[in-house]
Amino acid sequence: MKILPFINTLVYAINLGIILSLVFYKRERPEKVLAWFLVLVFLPPVGLFLYFYMGINWRDTVLNDRFSPTISDLIHKSLGRFEGPNADMARMVSNLNASPMFHHNEITLYKDGIEKFSALIKDLKNAKHHIHLEYYIIKSDELGRQIFDILKEKAESGVKVRVIMDKIGCRKFNKFYKKDLMAAGVEIVTYTATFAFVSSIVDMSINYRNHRKMVIIDGQIGYTGGNNIGNEYVSKGHMGYWRDTHMRVEGDFVLGMQGLFFDDFFAVLHRNQASRKWEYIKQSEIYTEESDLAEYFEPTQITKNLPMQICYSGPESAFYSIELMYIKMITTAKERIFISTPYFIPSEGTASALKAAIKSGVDVQIMFPAQYDHPMVGHASMTYLAEMIESGARVFLYDKKAFTHNKAMICDGRSFTIGTANFDVRSFFFNYEVNTLIYDEYYASKMEGLFQEDLENAEELTLENYFNRSRTVFLKESFFRIFSLL
Structure with missing residues (x-):
């Protein structure tokens, strides 16, 4: 028996089992199942390695998603x-985390x-x-x-x-x-x-x-x-x-x-x-x-x-509190939403909420770094930012000689959140995060002031200059997008 064909068959069999497990046993989100399907089918050995590296829930220590x-x-x-x-909003966060105001x-x-x-x-x-x-x-x-x-x-x-x-x-x-x-x-x-x-x-x-x-x-x-x-x-x-x-x-x-x-x-x-x-x-x-x-x-x-609340979540959460907090803030905004994030891989829920807000006439502006500390995530993020621009959002790239690791969202100059969560699926679903939600116009206006200061050191990304780049960069971004939801 030749060893290489046997190994290939074994890898394909394991990958098939993983796909079936994701669909029928774990009942993962459809976009995640599709992403793993593409990787496991078209890159079998690499996909199997990545699944053991990124996909399996090896969680040893489970942190609480509500106060004990x-x-x-x-x-x-x-x-x-x-x-x-x-x-x-306050009632929702309180119900999610047993967190008082x-x-x-x-x-x-x-x-x-x-x-x-x-x-x-x-x-x-x-x-x-x-x-x-x-x-x-x-x-x-x-x-x-x-x-x-x-x-x-x-x-x-x-x-x-x-x-x-x-x-x-x-x-x-x-x-x-x-x-x-x-x-x-x-x-x-x-x-x-x-x-x-x-x-x-x-x-x-x-x-x-x-x-x-x-x-x-x-x-x-x-x-x-x-x-x-x-x-x-x-x-x-x-x-x-x-x-x-x-x-x-x-x-x-x-x-x-x-x-x-x-x-x-x-x-x-x-x-x-x-x-x-x-x-x-x-x-x-x-x-x-x-x-x-x-x-x-x-x-x-x-x-x-x-008034302030603490909102936190993790991979064991029955409800993904921080994602729901973002969705609630976005859907209740009437005038403007300012987002700063170093990584932009929105979940289906947050992406849909942003697009709905934009089509409702809400001014959505997103600040994103011009240089990346994690190139794979940065390149993948650009594809999602392009979708937001197509929907009507304005995207700004922060100073090329600096880096914005800022994680904040301000809504209507009345409330805002800052914390550890990036605007990406890893923060929403895979990591333990904690955010602060503050209901105050004075400090919300200060946050908007900081956002305006950042705009002075940023350039707007338009669809014209997004598509007017090398084919290599475009293909690189499309490739890394495949892995963004894993």
């Missing part, structure tokens, strides 16, 4: 009902990491009780060590320091430095997307990542938005100036961030300890699970009225 009852009880529900113009808050918006990290470092140095930090990407470069040296000093002084890392996102974090931090009392847990016995060897899946980014300090101050921790996020990378909205908040909203962090931390900690890696066994000896978390949910003294 214990945590929910600790979040003060005396925050009242919201009767503003977006009351139906957080009324009393003060926020500061940062347009880049230079502003954000300058403020964060000051707050970290002033921490008295605890520091909770959760990021997708953390590097042990100049910025990373500056922050983690502070965490180490704080842990040694008695401040409780907890950190959640993602195995893929933090793969460049120095292992020896990490052990040094843990020995000093910094509690670090690592989210993995593969089975525990496999993750000790390899975790290669680019899907099912913990993409959340939060810092909570003493239960009174919170940071969330698009920045990760690394030199490029303070514009010291090869892409030049890095545009990225982040937020500092004081007030009731921090309670929601605290609740989400604890749910994530305990879920990841449990799996890390079960993996039996020596560093986690050692860590479990240091770590003593507290029976009473009330001291982490102290009422704030902020009295300013600024």
Whole structure:
């Protein structure tokens, strides 16, 4: 028996089984089934590899898509009902995440990491009780060590320091430095997307990542938005100036961030300890699970009225909360929608909602980077942006010598969302994300002002100049579009 024909037949048989499983067992979304069908049939060996790399749900640690009852009880529900113009939106988010409306808050918006990290470092140095930090990407470069040296000093002084890392996102974090931090009392847990016995060897899946980014300090101050921790996020990378909205908040909203962090931390900690890696066994000896978390949910003294909600979702969500939030915001907009995103691979629902809004007379403008940090995704995004232009949207490409990693949407100058979710299917369906939804005209106008500033450093993409490019670029974009929904 010749081995090569046998292998080809086996690959085709496995691929056929995968396709049938997607259709009849998993009942995946039609556009995803079609995408896998094309890859598995026309690129059999590559498709099979990609399916094991991207398609299988290897999820080892499942993060909650609603606050756990214990945590929910600790979040003060005396925050009242919201009767503003977006009351139906507030009810939807509350029903999806068991998240109340957080009324009393003060926020500061940062347009880049230079502003954000300058403020964060000051707050970290002033921490008295605890520091909770959760990021997708953390590097042990100049910025990373500056922050983690502070965490180490704080842990040694008695401040409780907890950190959640993602195995893929933090793969460049120095292992020896990490052990040094843990020995000093910094509690670090690592989210993995593969089975525990496999993750000790390899975790290669680019899907099912913990993409959340939060810092909570003493239960009174919170940071969330698009920045990760690394030199490029303070514009010291090869892409030049890095545009990225982040937020500092004081007030009731921090309670929601605290609740989400604890749910994530305990879920990841449990799996890390079960993996039996020596560093986690050692860590479990240091770590003593507290029976009473009330001291982490102290009422704030902020009295300013600024209604905010936390919206989060993940691959295990019964309802994809962030996608539904975007759809609801888009379909209720009457005048204008401004979107900033580094990746634009809309779901069928969000794409249809945008097209319906455009045809209803809503001014839809999308800001997208002129240079890509992930070329495959960038090229695929251009095909979807062209569809939006054909429908009547206006698309702008940000400064070619800079990069916009900004993730925001502002509707009618009344409400907006910022956070970790990109406007793409990976954020909607495959990754754990967290967004902030803010109902306030003053801050919405500030966000629109930042969008207008970005327009000054951008060029409009028209259908004429989209099609007036080389055939090679056009074919490249069409090819990568095939993989965009996987």
